[in-house]
Amino acid sequence: MSHEVHDMTQSTRLSIQFLLVCSCLLVTGTLLFAQDVPADYQEALKSLDRKGDFKAGVLKVNIPRNDLKMTVQGIAVPTPFGFGGWFSMSKAANGMEVMMGDLVLLQEEVNPVMSALLDNGLEVTALHNHFFWDEPHVYYMHIHGMGKAMELAREIKPALDLIGHVKASTPMPMAATGTALDSEKLAKIAGHAGEQNGAVYKITVGRDDLTVQEHGVAINARMGLNTWAAFYGTQEDAVIAGDVAMLESEVTQVLKALRKSGLDVVAIHHHMTGDKPMIIFLHYWGRGPAEKLANGFKAALDELGNSETSHTTAH
Numbered sequence: 488m489s490h491e492v493h494d495m496t497q498s499t500r501l502s503i504q505f506l507l508v509c510s511c512l513l514v515t516g517t518l519l520f521a522q523d524v525p526a527d528y529q530e531a532l533k534s535l536d537r538k539g540d541f542k543a544g545v546l547k548v549n550i551p552r553n554d555l556k557m558t559v560q561g562i563a564v565p566t567p568f569g570f571g572g573w574f575s576m577s578k579a580a581n582g583m584e585v586m587m588g589d590l591v592l593l594q595e596e597v598n599p600v601m602s603a604l605l606d607n608g609l610e611v612t613a614l615h616n617h618f619f620w621d622e623p624h625v626y627y628m629h630i631h632g633m634g635k636a637m638e639l640a641r642e643i644k645p646a647l648d649l650i651g652h653v654k655a656s657t658p659m660p661m662a663a664t665g666t667a668l669d670s671e672k673l674a675k676i677a678g679h680a681g682e683q684n685g686a687v688y689k690i691t692v693g694r695d696d697l698t699v700q701e702h703g704v705a706i707n708a709r710m711g712l713n714t715w716a717a718f719y720g721t722q723e724d725a726v727i728a729g730d731v732a733m734l735e736s737e738v739t740q741v742l743k744a745l746r747k748s749g750l751d752v753v754a755i756h757h758h759m760t761g762d763k764p765m766i767i768f769l770h771y772w773g774r775g776p777a778e779k780l781a782n783g784f785k786a787a788l789d790e791l792g793n794s795e796t797s798h799t800t801a802h
Contacts, residue, residue, distance in 0.1 A: 665721030
């Protein structure tokens with residue numbers, strides 16, 4: 488019996504020692520991981536009150552939309568299925584940080600978040616959907632920024648604070664009566680004449696400042712290299728929809744012009760591949776007095792053709 492008790496005591500002692508070693512390794516590993524996160528990243532995370540992981544020289548912060556009950560084609564799907572937003576930072580060669588990200592947003596969140604990003608110095612580089620038949624319908628906004636870690640944290644925080652806190656507005660029905668659209672006045676504001684097609688007045692503006700070719704064929708306004716605005720409704724209550732063809736260097740200023748004018752951006756993407764210079768297309772929508780909408784369109788037009796690269800030729 489004494490021998491058995493001795494064996495049990497020794498076994499217990501070894502088990503305790505093993506557990507202590509494992510605990511020490513776990514604590515040491517955790518401390519080493521925490522020490523691996525650069526101090527400026529830790530400070531940025533603290534200011535955002537968020538957690539992140541640091542691997543391969545990249546700090547990544549997840550922004551999952553756990554507040555949404557998502558379905559796709561009637562099938563309930565969990566957040567990790569594709570509804571987790573994020574942003575990341577990594578040090579550039581000049582010591583600055585490069586920020587990239589993809590935010591998952593409800594329709595009513597898109598433009599308030601976009602304005603918060605633009606107003607605080609970040610760029611919006613793409614806006615699109617990832618799913619069909621998703622309920623509620625969500626959009627994916629890709630972002631970019633450069634600066635010190637704390638600067639980027641301050642710039643993105645107002646946008647992050649809006650996610651999940653924007654209330655959808657209830658649109659009012661369009662008035663049954665009103666003054667017919669004054670196409671001459673709209674053309675004068677835009678600086679370009681348009682065409683009437685039934686109840687819709689559409690102004691199309693080519694990018695004659697650009698020389699774009701593909702396989703020796705000129706890509707001109709009739710081939711899709713154009714900016715346009717379609718008006719419908721009355722002078723007092725109209726809607727506008729359109730598309731803006733931009734160089735990469737023009738995107739941010741056009742976005743700012745549209746948002747400042749109260750127009751909503753609904754998509755940012757490519758229409759072509761292999762085009763040089765690269766052309767980015769932006770789709771927008773708005774509602775209000777027709778003249779106000781036309782002024783918003785003109786504000787976007789005024790941002791085109793001002794870049795040093797606008798006369799680049801593509802082949």
